[in-house]
Amino acid sequence: MAKLKEEINNHLLQLQLEIDEIFVSGRDAVVSEVTIGQVYGGMRGLVALACNTSYVDPYSGLYINKYTTEEFSDKLPEEIFALLITGKFPDKSELAEFQADLNTRTHIPQYTWDVLRSLPKNSHPMTMLSLGILSMEGESVFKKEYQKGIQKSEYWKYSLEDALNILAKLPGLAAGIYRIRFGNGDLIPPNPNLDWAGNLTHMLGFDNADKAFSDLMRLYLVLHCDHEGGNVSAFTSRVVNSALSNLYYSVSAGLNGLAGPLHGLANQECLKFILQIYEHLGANPEDKDLEKYVLEVLNSGKVIPGYGHAVLRVTDPRFTAFMNFGEHNCADNNCFKIAKKLYSVVPGILSSYKGGKVANPWPNVDAISGSLLYHYGLSQFDFYTVLFGVSRVMGFCAQNILAQGLGQPIIRPKSVTNKWVMEKLLIKDK
Ligand code: AMX
Secondary structure (H helix, E strand, O other): OHHHHHHHHHHHHHHHHHHHHHHHHHOOOOOOOOOHHHHHOOOOOOOOOOOOOEEEEOOOEEEEOOEEHHHHOOOOHHHHHHHHHHOOOOOHHHHHHHHHHHHOOOOOOHHHHHHHHOOOOOOOHHHHHHHHHHHOHHHOHHHHHHHHOOOHHHHHHHHHHHHHHHHHHHHHHHHHHHHHHHOOOOOOOOOOOOOHHHHHHHHHOOOOOOOHHHHHHHHHHHHOOOOOOOOHHHHHHHHHHHOOOOHHHHHHHHHHHHOOOOOOOHHHHHHHHHHHHHHHHOOOOOHHHHHHHHHHHHHOOOOOOOEOOOOOOOOOHHHHHHHHHHHHHOOOOHHHHHHHHHHHHHHHHHHHHHHHOOOOOOEOOHHHHHHHHHHOOOOOHHHHHHHHHHHHHHHHHHHHHHHHHOOOOOOOOOOOOHHHHHHHOOOOOO
């Protein structure tokens, strides 16, 4: 992996030059003011982090480095990881070297399987994924080298080793979780002739499925790879890693954040929602019936899963990429048809709901992904966030390695009490 290391090093040098230039022209310049509303409101809109793997533009969506979602969505996940961490797509020989290296690291220790098999049968697959990674923490190369004593400038090289080990094991781990949790628990070994996503399909046991299922897996693992630095899972992973907890700890922590229904779990909630609509209204509901149903859900105090976003203010281009895939491959599928119909109805309702309070009435990636998986027979929607997680780990690893390579310090924002705020605002004690 000498070439990958060299490319990362070059990328770090370039990023450091940019940071030096930024600091020369304005280390103390103000980029964002903090309002009391933000202090109490999840820091929404506060510019307080630098992340150079990806960027989410409210109006054009996700960029990986300089590439728009449309421009990178036909790549392999391995190419995307290289892009996240080096700023460049690998050439053919670099890609082959990277894939061959991953194939040497796929072994998952027996104790990990023992831990997973000992869990209650109803454990959520995300619990299993997070725990599976955490169980291997003792294998951390970074941890061993850190204990011996290493220069700060070398940290990223050992974290890269951890990242490659984790990424190589992820398809087997995810597939094993699927087969333990939803099947009879027999594991399928990896096939070294397959790519990362192809191997996941193979180890899940979907070799005989429609060939388009492997293409969907590739697209799925590409589209979920990263979404800048401030989302719950990436930020959690970064905060944990900033304490120099190794990548096994910080990846596991990020996955725990991804498991929340307002974040990664929304994809399973979406499919549940679509199946409920199918049960109540059939595959081709009238607009007015669907509107009534959506309003009933809202009035019961629930959110419409798959709609809204903390940053985006348009239809998520990742939603559009999945929609295009569905149009080409499973346009007649009932779930897909309902997902599409919801797209024509929900934004109008959410726009005027709560007096226009919903900042973004448009769909995010989760509104559609589950209906495609369901079409190909992956019907256990409890598993969907695991697939999201397999992909998102690429972003966690890349963000943490680059942050270490740039020598970023421990993250520690300041919190204050109501009393402090009242004094600041000169509000008198009652
Ligand atoms: N359905 C109903 N109400 C919604 C809504 C939705 N889909 N999206 C936002 N709202 C409501 C909020 O609950 C909030 O109401 P409140 O002030 O009474 O609590 C109000 O609109 C304003 O919220 P916002 O500023 O528009 O959104 P946010 O940045 O606070 O939250 C998100 C963003 C994604 C959590 C929210 O839109 C939501 O809950 N969506 C549904 C769940 C979902 O799809 N999550 C996946 C997001 C993508 C991902 O991480 N995978």
